[in-house]
Amino acid sequence: MVGAALALALAPSGVKLRLLERLPGSLHQRLTALDSQPPAEFDTRVSALSCASQTLLEHLGAWSGVEARRLAPYRGMQVWDGMGQGEVSFSADALHESCLGYIVENRVILAALLERLLAFENVRFEPGAELQGISAPETGSSRRVLTLKDGRQLTSPLTLIAEGGDSPSRQLAGFATTQWDYGHHALVTTVETEKSHAWQCWQRFTETGPLAFLPLAETAGHTASIVWSTSPAHAQELMALETAEFNQALTRAFDGRLGQVSCVAPRQTLALRQRHAQHYILPGLALLGDAAHTIHPLAGQGVNLGFLDVAALAEILIQAHQRGEVLGSTRVLRRYERQRRSDNLTMSASMEAFRRLFVPLPAPLGLLRSAGMNCFNRLPALKNHLVLRAMGLSGDLPSLARRPLVRD
Numbered sequence: 001m002v003g004a005a006l007a008l009a010l011a012p013s014g015v016k017l018r019l020l021e022r023l024p025g026s027l028h029q030r031l032t033a034l035d036s037q038p039p040a041e042f043d044t045r046v047s048a049l050s051c052a053s054q055t056l057l058e059h060l061g062a063w064s065g066v067e068a069r070r071l072a073p074y075r076g077m078q079v080w081d082g083m084g085q086g087e088v089s090f091s092a093d094a095l096h097e098s099c100l101g102y103i104v105e106n107r108v109i110l111a112a113l114l115e116r117l118l119a120f121e122n123v124r125f126e127p128g129a130e131l132q133g134i135s136a137p138e139t140g141s142s143r144r145v146l147t148l149k150d151g152r153q154l155t156s157p158l159t160l161i162a163e164g165g166d167s168p169s170r171q172l173a174g175f176a177t178t179q180w181d182y183g184h185h186a187l188v189t190t191v192e193t194e195k196s197h198a199w200q201c202w203q204r205f206t207e208t209g210p211l212a213f214l215p216l217a218e219t220a221g222h223t224a225s226i227v228w229s230t231s232p233a234h235a236q237e238l239m240a241l242e243t244a245e246f247n248q249a250l251t252r253a254f255d256g257r258l259g260q261v262s263c264v265a266p267r268q269t270l271a272l273r274q275r276h277a278q279h280y281i282l283p284g285l286a287l288l289g290d291a292a293h294t295i296h297p298l299a300g301q302g303v304n305l306g307f308l309d310v311a312a313l314a315e316i317l318i319q320a321h322q323r324g325e326v327l328g329s330t331r332v333l334r335r336y337e338r339q340r341r342s343d344n345l346t347m348s349a350s351m352e353a354f355r356r357l358f359v360p361l362p363a364p365l366g367l368l369r370s371a372g373m374n375c376f377n378r379l380p381a382l383k384n385h386l387v388l389r390a391m392g393l394s395g396d397l398p399s400l401a402r403r404p405l406v407r408d
């Protein structure tokens, strides 16, 4: 998603781009495969997109492709402490907004981006392409020779790495990361709920980790995507349960808030790791998206941060291109690192603090946590400040992600 968005953001400048993708299949074939899922089946991988991500996708001309496929706007969020009495709710009404964000299947986001890319002749899509080697920069320049696994060699003045958290090219290029295991696996699947989700996101902090229900675009409002972060051993037990037993466990873990829950898709687990690259740039190279930073999904911010990287990096590169600067120079790339790394670090640290806050605590501390949540829930100004930040409607945003001001 992040690599395709960056290619799309840079494409109108006319620079020649190659989009290297490890998976096979031409752009048309990828698009057809993404769009051929039967309508009743939802992708088990979904993202809560912020308003800033929506604005970026609008600027890229890809938002109409998301809307034409499907999306679920959510109007509120209910968060509660399953180990105590604390509860916090957020609502779009309190901000005079129509929604707080959108739940969109990852395959829909990708399809909308790839569809737009078809329009650009200066973007060459290279499927089945994986790097095997990256040379040192040529003397006096940022150009590097990339060796692909199929033996081809490409000379590139600037290589932008958006390969996701396990990025092999990040390692090949010698970027160091700080990382640790969250001790959580995320179990994801699609469910039907007895009661309507009422176009809200729901999250309960359980003894083993957060359990989220995210509304999906199905008109009756009874279909949701779940992300259940829990210990690896518990995730394994949940995977081994028969469907009926899993449904009971899930309904119980969710305090029955949406009534009986029934799983309607295969279950999948993903190991969760925190990772942050110590540097985002080297001469002729830059990291972005999960290749630069991977965070816990509990606040649904991962791809939103990646899209902000895209907006910042595209703006900096386009300006540098117009001024005739060397795009791969550290002088140009450092502007991107300065703009994005501290923001991403702050978000990573906040996710870590949240995760540590919601662990089983001895009774007095547990009561204090519940009291703190209830007190926070009664502070609308502070709540609005935080939620506007998470929505990407406040803070220092790159202009591609900034919503235009509407005058009366």
Ligand SMILES: Cc1cc2nc3c(=O)[nH]c(=O)nc-3n(C[C@H](O)[C@H](O)[C@H](O)COP(=O)(O)OP(=O)(O)OC[C@H]3O[C@@H](n4cnc5c(N)ncnc54)[C@H](O)[C@@H]3O)c2cc1C
Pocket (backbone or CB within 6 Å): 001, 002, 003, 020, 021, 022, 023, 046, 047, 048, 049, 129, 130, 131, 162, 163, 164, 165, 167, 168, 169, 186, 188, 227, 270, 288, 289, 290, 291, 297, 299, 300, 301, 302, 303, 304, 305, 306
């Ligand atoms: C359970 C879960 C729930 C989440 N929910 C949310 C949410 O609600 N909101 C949110 O903002 N974020 C969420 N995230 C985070 C989000 O999924 C990631 O931040 C996002 O997928 C990162 O996108 P990316 O494009 O950087 O990487 P990826 O999505 O990992 O894409 C990497 C791409 O690079 C390709 N690739 C990999 N290696 C190579 C190679 N060697 N050569 C060429 N190509 C390669 C891959 O095939 C793929 O196309 C969630 C994450 C998880 C695990």
